[in-house]
Amino acid sequence: MAQNLVNALSLGSLYALIALGIALLFSIMGLINFAHGELITVGGYALLAFHRLPFAVAAGLVVAVVVAAALLMERLAFRPVRGASGETMLMTSFALSLLIQGGVLLKEGADPQSVDVLGGLGASIDVGGLSVGRLDLAIVGVTAVLLAGLAWFLRATPLGVQMRAAAEDFTMARALGIRADRVVATAFGVSGAFAAVAAVFLVARTGTLTPSMGLSPVLVGFVAIVLGGLGRLWAAAIGAYVLAALSVMLQAYLPGGLAAYRDALVYLGIIVILLFRPHGIAGRPGGVRV
Amino acid sequence: MLLLVAGILAVVTAGCGSDEDTSGTSSSGKLPDGPITIGMAIARSGLAAPYDLGPARGAELAVADINDKGGVLGHPLKLVYGDTKSDRALGTTVALDLLGKSAKVMVVTCDFDLGSPAAIAATSKNVVAFTPCAGSSQFDVPTLGPLAYSMGTEAGAAARNVAQFAYDQGYRKAYLWLDPSISQTKNTCASFEKSFGALPDAKVVGQDTIQQQDTSFSVQVAKLRDSGADVLELCSYNPGAGAALRELRAAGVDIPVTSHLAMDGSYWLEAVPNLKDFYYDAFGSLYGNDPRADVNTFFSRYQAKFGEPAVTSYALTGYATVQVIAKAIEQAKTTDGAALAKAIDGLGSFETILGPTGYSAEHHIVADRPSVIMSLDAGKFTPVATYVRAAESKVG
Numbered sequence: 051m052a053q054n055l056v057n058a059l060s061l062g063s064l065y066a067l068i069a070l071g072i073a074l075l076f077s078i079m080g081l082i083n084f085a086h087g088e089l090i091t092v093g094g095y096a097l098l099a100f101h102r103l104p105f106a107v108a109a110g111l112v113v114a115v116v117v118a119a120a121l122l123m124e125r126l127a128f129r130p131v132r133g134a135s136g137e138t139m140l141m142t143s144f145a146l147s148l149l150i151q152g153g154v155l156l157k158e159g160a161d162p163q164s165v166d167v168l169g170g171l172g173a174s175i176d177v178g179g180l181s182v183g184r185l186d187l188a189i190v191g192v193t194a195v196l197l198a199g200l201a202w203f204l205r206a207t208p209l210g211v212q213m214r215a216a217a218e219d220f221t222m223a224r225a226l227g228i229r230a231d232r233v234v235a236t237a238f239g240v241s242g243a244f245a246a247v248a249a250v251f252l253v254a255r256t257g258t259l260t261p262s263m264g265l266s267p268v269l270v271g272f273v274a275i276v277l278g279g280l281g282r283l284w285a286a287a288i289g290a291y292v293l294a295a296l297s298v299m300l301q302a303y304l305p306g307g308l309a310a311y312r313d314a315l316v317y318l319g320i321i322v323i324l325l326f327r328p329h330g331i332a333g334r335p336g337g338v339r340v
Numbered sequence: 341m342l343l344l345v346a347g348i349l350a351v352v353t354a355g356c357g358s359d360e361d362t363s364g365t366s367s368s369g370k371l372p373d374g375p376i377t378i379g380m381a382i383a384r385s386g387l388a389a390p391y392d393l394g395p396a397r398g399a400e401l402a403v404a405d406i407n408d409k410g411g412v413l414g415h416p417l418k419l420v421y422g423d424t425k426s427d428r429a430l431g432t433t434v435a436l437d438l439l440g441k442s443a444k445v446m447v448v449t450c451d452f453d454l455g456s457p458a459a460i461a462a463t464s465k466n467v468v469a470f471t472p473c474a475g476s477s478q479f480d481v482p483t484l485g486p487l488a489y490s491m492g493t494e495a496g497a498a499a500r501n502v503a504q505f506a507y508d509q510g511y512r513k514a515y516l517w518l519d520p521s522i523s524q525t526k527n528t529c530a531s532f533e534k535s536f537g538a539l540p541d542a543k544v545v546g547q548d549t550i551q552q553q554d555t556s557f558s559v560q561v562a563k564l565r566d567s568g569a570d571v572l573e574l575c576s577y578n579p580g581a582g583a584a585l586r587e588l589r590a591a592g593v594d595i596p597v598t599s600h601l602a603m604d605g606s607y608w609l610e611a612v613p614n615l616k617d618f619y620y621d622a623f624g625s626l627y628g629n630d631p632r633a634d635v636n637t638f639f640s641r642y643q644a645k646f647g648e649p650a651v652t653s654y655a656l657t658g659y660a661t662v663q664v665i666a667k668a669i670e671q672a673k674t675t676d677g678a679a680l681a682k683a684i685d686g687l688g689s690f691e692t693i694l695g696p697t698g699y700s701a702e703h704h705i706v707a708d709r710p711s712v713i714m715s716l717d718a719g720k721f722t723p724v725a726t727y728v729r730a731a732e733s734k735v736g
Contacts, residue, residue, distance in 0.1 A: 053562050054559065054562075057556065057558040057559055057562070060556065060558070061555070061556045061558075064555060064556075155385070160385050160386055160387070160389045160390065160426075161389070161390040161607060161651075162390070162578050162579035162582075162607070162608065163607070163610075164579070164582055164607065164608045164609065164610035164611035164612075165610050165611070166610050166611065166612075166613045173590060173592060174590070174591050174592055181562070181565070181591060181592075183558065183590065183591060185590070186558070252555060255555060255556065255583070255586075255587070256555060256579070256582075256583035256586065256587075256611070257582060257583060257586040257610065257611025257612065258578070258579035258580075258582050258583050258586075258608065258611050259579075260579055266553035266555075267555070298556075298558075298559055301548075301549075301559040301560070302559045302562075302563070306546075306547050306548070306549075309548060309549035310518075310520040310549050312549065312551075313551075
């Protein structure tokens with residue numbers, strides 16, 4: 051059981067990184083950014099390109115590339131449709147997602163590629179009878195630091211406070227003189243940084259890359275946000291950990307024949323939770339209902 | 341469900357196209373004045389593209405060889421490509437398009453799930469369809485009818501060979517990791533479980549599911565570690581299989597792993613550096629150390645012609661497919677589906693680059709082909725044994 055909790059904590063941290071990147075944009079501008087998965091893909095392939103450099107340099111470059119991609123995304127694709135309806139922005143993000151995926155496919159080809167990053171962190175250490183991967187520890191630790199950093203940024207810096215104000219009421223915040231362009235661009239930048247870190251851990255964990263590698267994480271991220279409660283950042287993180295725990299426990303305890311239906315059962319569980327808490331586990335009543 | 345829809349579509353479109361048939365295009369058996377066209381309804385992009393590329397190039401080498409010797413009954417062979425984009429629904433469309441371009445035989449994607457829609461589209465127009473390497477037992481007469489063939493080794497037969505190899509290595513407690521997303525992996529694990537479990541003192545001590553989209557396999561690794569197994573049979577494919585192996589080895593679990601054809605090739609090895617004690621069955625070794633000289637020659641010619649080494653030994657199957665098609669047309673003197681199928685079924689044990697290959701009216705997938713067991717040790721691939729019908733044999 052304890053072993054499974056450790057596994058759930060590690061997987062939940064990875065999910066939380068992805069979910070927060072998406073939740074940040076949703077809470078500020080109501081954008082459901084499907085192209086977030088492609089930021090992870092771009093990060094993965096950037097890591098493949100830089101993996102022979104010292105790890106710290108490679109990781110820094112990956113963050114720089116993905117943040118730049120996220121800022122470009124904002125400037126070129128989302129700023130022109132900022133005032134538009136949610137559906138228009140959703141369609142824009144779909145189109146962008148396909149466009150980037152097509153670009154990666156053209157440049158890198160369809161074949162899966164493999165890379166060994168953070169191989170040294172792969173080994174496990176024994177903690178009181180539990181086998182804990184050093185990579186798991188790194189994921190949990192870095193996620194905790196990033197979550198704390200984001201909380202500090204949102205509470206203690208002027209830009210962070212402006213972002214929170216924009217998240218509460220975007221129109222009112224603008225009326226009060228908050229510069230929307232700067233706030234939104236910052237949100238995209240932070241979202242990109244989270245995607246970059248998620249990409250590094252994802253590739254370190256699986257060692258493999260495909261042009262569609264971002265799809266599955268982004269879906270998991272959305273589910274985590276809905277499960278946690280739309281519109282609240284920390285609710286997205288809670289959703290991510292609950293989703294990971296459900297997934298790990300079912301994988302661990304489902305009998306052989308049923309294990310293939312793990313994901314179906316996970317989603318069934320989520321539907322049940324949402325029936326009882328339509329605003330998500332930690333969402334506020336009066337917020338967005340699912 | 342998708343297959344059913346594709347099947348219905350194929351039947352409907354076959355009905356719509358009956359006028360065309362009588363006017364003598366696709367299903368007419370008469371040999372054309374010019375080249376005999378083989379339609380290649382395969383994936384040139386998407387998930388299955390890496391699996392289809394090698395066999396297609398192998399087919400090109402065979403076509404070049406046959407045409408150098410004057411073709412088939414004086415007709416050169418010609419390959420015409422269509423891209424199914426690894427999409428089941430497109431398989432039907434692409435196959436019908438190729439039939440419209442006078443394809444007389446259809447080569448389809450190397451997988452039952454992805455290749456069968458194109459195969460159904462062709463066979464419903466009385467055109468023989470061949471998959472170079474689908475291993476699912478469903479690619480056979482009961483499911484796809486009398487005109488569809490697979491040059492692949494039936495996954496169950498190959499898994500029996502691997503199970504016997506594992507047993508002969510002294511392993512007695514096997515654990516299974518199954519990716520249930522395609523029939524080939526399901527066939528492989530089911531057959532391994534049955535064969536290994538039937539051997540004296542041997543037992544399958546547990547099994548688990550692994551999925552392509554999983555980002556963590558730590559639960560599966562923990563359960564495997566607790567099982568006391570001395571060998572792991574991995575029924576999955578890349579990229580998921582490589583990711584699972586990476587996590588297994590990273591967690592310090594170094595038990596031997598046996599697997600199947602889908603793990604052939606070195607493109608995924610970066611994910612699991614220094615992987616040792618890994619075994620799988622292949623059509624042959626592509627590293628110049630196969631016991632058969634013609635196989636080694638094939639791979640050096642492949643590299644010379646295409647400017648890069650073959651990625652997997654699947655390339656051999658494309659060559660063998662064209663060998664069988666050419667021989668059968670030569671004997672049948674027609675490309676009419678029924679007559680050509682009769683000729684293929686009557687070839688007996690026909691010598692191809694993959695070794696003796698034979699079909700019967702009842703079975704259109706190969707079950708008694710030699711499985712070359714490859715060993716992987718820190719990046720080096722070595723053929724260590726050859727098994728046929730779950731018994732070690734000498735080949736070469």
